[in-house]
Amino acid sequence: MAPPTAQPEKRPQSRQAARAQTESAILTAAQTVFAEAGFGGATMQMIADLAGLPKANLHYYYATKEDLYRHVVQDIFEIWLDAAASFDHAPDPATGIGGYIDAKMEISRRHPNGSKVWASEVMHGAPVIQDYLESTLRDWTDGRIAVIQKWIDAGQMAPISPRHLLYMLWATTQHYADFGHQVQTLNGGKPLSKAEWQTAKDTVKQIILRGIRAA
Amino acid sequence: MAPPTAQPEKRPQSRQAARAQTESAILTAAQTVFAEAGFGGATMQMIADLAGLPKANLHYYYATKEDLYRHVVQDIFEIWLDAAASFDHAPDPATGIGGYIDAKMEISRRHPNGSKVWASEVMHGAPVIQDYLESTLRDWTDGRIAVIQKWIDAGQMAPISPRHLLYMLWATTQHYADFGHQVQTLNGGKPLSKAEWQTAKDTVKQIILRGIRAA
DNA sequence: AATTTTCTTGACCGATTGGTCAGCTTGTGT
DNA sequence: ACACAAGCTGACCAATCGGTCAAGAAAATT
Numbered sequence: 001m002a003p004p005t006a007q008p009e010k011r012p013q014s015r016q017a018a019r020a021q022t023e024s025a026i027l028t029a030a031q032t033v034f035a036e037a038g039f040g041g042a043t044m045q046m047i048a049d050l051a052g053l054p055k056a057n058l059h060y061y062y063a064t065k066e067d068l069y070r071h072v073v074q075d076i077f078e079i080w081l082d083a084a085a086s087f088d089h090a091p092d093p094a095t096g097i098g099g100y101i102d103a104k105m106e107i108s109r110r111h112p113n114g115s116k117v118w119a120s121e122v123m124h125g126a127p128v129i130q131d132y133l134e135s136t137l138r139d140w141t142d143g144r145i146a147v148i149q150k151w152i153d154a155g156q157m158a159p160i161s162p163r164h165l166l167y168m169l170w171a172t173t174q175h176y177a178d179f180g181h182q183v184q185t186l187n188g189g190k191p192l193s194k195a196e197w198q199t200a201k202d203t204v205k206q207i208i209l210r211g212i213r214a215a
Numbered sequence: 216m217a218p219p220t221a222q223p224e225k226r227p228q229s230r231q232a233a234r235a236q237t238e239s240a241i242l243t244a245a246q247t248v249f250a251e252a253g254f255g256g257a258t259m260q261m262i263a264d265l266a267g268l269p270k271a272n273l274h275y276y277y278a279t280k281e282d283l284y285r286h287v288v289q290d291i292f293e294i295w296l297d298a299a300a301s302f303d304h305a306p307d308p309a310t311g312i313g314g315y316i317d318a319k320m321e322i323s324r325r326h327p328n329g330s331k332v333w334a335s336e337v338m339h340g341a342p343v344i345q346d347y348l349e350s351t352l353r354d355w356t357d358g359r360i361a362v363i364q365k366w367i368d369a370g371q372m373a374p375i376s377p378r379h380l381l382y383m384l385w386a387t388t389q390h391y392a393d394f395g396h397q398v399q400t401l402n403g404g405k406p407l408s409k410a411e412w413q414t415a416k417d418t419v420k421q422i423i424l425r426g427i428r429a430a
Numbered sequence: 431a432a433t434t435t436t437c438t439t440g441a442c443c444g445a446t447t448g449g450t451c452a453g454c455t456t457g458t459g460t
Numbered sequence: 461a462c463a464c465a466a467g468c469t470g471a472c473c474a475a476t477c478g479g480t481c482a483a484g485a486a487a488a489t490t
Contacts (some may be wrong), residue, residue, distance in 0.1 A: 024354075030402065035246075035338075036339060036340065037255060037336065038253040038254065038255050038256065038339060039253065039255070039256060040253050040254070040255030040256025040257070041253065041254060041255025041256070042255070043340070054365060111318075116338050119334070119338065119393070119394070120253065120335070120338065120396055121231060122393075122396055122397045123250075123253065123331050123334065123335065123393055123394070123396070124253060125251065125396050126396055126400070127399070130400070133397060133400045133401070133402075134400060137401070138400070138401055139396075141401055158425070159417045160418050160421060160422060161414055161415075162403075164414065164415050164418035164419065165418065165422065166421060167387075167390055167391075167394075167398065167415075168387050168390075168418075168419060170390065170394075171386040171387045171389075171390035171394070172382075172383050172386045172387060174386075175382055175383075175385065175386035176382075178334070178337075178338055179334070179337055179338070179385075179386070180380075181337055181338070181340050181341055182337045182341070182352075183347060183382065185341070185345070185348045185349060185350070185352075185353070186352070186353055186356055186378075189349075198383075199376055199379065200376075200379050203375050203376045203379035203380065203383075204379065204383060206373075206375060206426070207375060207380065207383060207422075207423060207426035208422060208426060208429060209426075210373070210410075210425060210426045210427075211421070211422035211423060211425045211426030212422055212426075
């Protein structure tokens with residue numbers, strides 16, 4: 001599954017800092033393994049090896065595999081929600097939605113494994129974070145729909161369905177993480193270069209912003 | 216995992232027809248279980264139960280779990296490629312791409328489990344169908360890029376990146392299958408009605424077709 | 431009717447998994 | 461220095477998994 005990545009950094013340090021560091025190493029390794037193998041395909045041994053720890057040690061910090069998985073998913077969810085900052089307080093659709101696309105594309109580029117774990121979780125019926133979908137995500141979505149609707153009512157953009165516009169934004173931006181392997185294969189097997197990422201961003205923004213602007 | 220669905224239809228029939236029927240029942244059950252649990256989370260026993268057959272019988276038709284999985288993925292891949300029919304021989308972008316969106320949205324509606332299995336496979340690095348990505352899918356993609364480029368050169372649409380436009384089309388249409396659970400949750404827990412599906416289709420088509428039309 | 435082939439199945443097996451635990455080491459407070 | 465708590469780990473276990481197999485049932489062929 002790859003060589004261990006954890007650089008123990010054997011310095012004397014406070015117990016609290018060491019704990020936080022170990023937990024973080026476990027979460028990072030778990031995110032990678034869950035993304036590559038799925039929840040069912042991942043094993044605690046794989047995660048332990050990648051984190052450079054004995055398996056029994058994982059169970060000292062996280063009682064069960066499901067407990068560890070839940071923490072990974074929740075971490076992603078928070079990153080995911082934070083991307084909305086540029087969405088609010090925007091004077092117009094081009095700024096707000098354009099900024100949101102930039103933010104979400106950047107997350108796809110920097111946290112592809114997190115995005116994959118989230119996608120996997122939802123695809124399998126969200127057994128772990130169903131309550132988040134029904135509370136936090138629903139509220140978040142309703143709020144953004146209201147913002148978009150306000151723009152529409154003010155004549156700043158075309159009268160399309162705000163809800164399905166949001167779905168399009170999620171789908172297009174997360175595609176570059178979730179289907180990153182496919183994108184890379186169709187890119188000659190090489191990861192997207194910086195310029196190619198920029199082209200992706202620009203294309204997505206151009207099509208969507210032109211697609212929603214007032215007639 | 217749900218009650219068995221296989222209706223044996225105990226009629227005297229040719230051996231060949233019975234075999235085809237059994238294989239189809241297994242594939243359908245497998246598609247559902249793989250979509251719901253992932254490859255690692257799925258068990259042959261789950262598939263057998265859903266198909267209404269003893270587990271040992273599955274191994275008579277499909278030697279291994281991986282063999283069965285491969286057949287499921289290949290079936291989806293073919294349906295997936297067939298959706299391109301309306302893409303070719305189209306006189307203009309609106310007809311060709313609009314028709315492609317319709318076809319792919321219809322697949323998401325009718326074969327959500329297939330789409331999920333495909334997504335899962337790609338997300339985990341395409342361990343089984345990597346060769347398809349590198350041959351069939353790459354050729355298919357290059358061909359469609361050429362068509363789009365031709366439209367651009369003829370001034371029939373805006374000069375955007377054909378490749379990333381394709382990614383957008385895949386992402387937006389497959390989102391309604393792969394993230395169907397999330398869409399349903401945000402729809403008050405109820406599946407999209409016929410009218411809501413139509414709104415989804417119309418919104419996707421409107422935004423993209425307006426987004427790519429010649430300035 | 432006899433025989434061969436295809437299909438079906440319960441019982442079984444080695445391997446792997448998530449999780450446990452007793453005992454050890456290391457750090458902390460007094 | 462001492463005692464206690466926190467952190468760590470190899471060895472182990474019950475449960476489950478994919479897959480096998482021998483023996484029988486059902487159909488096709490002769």
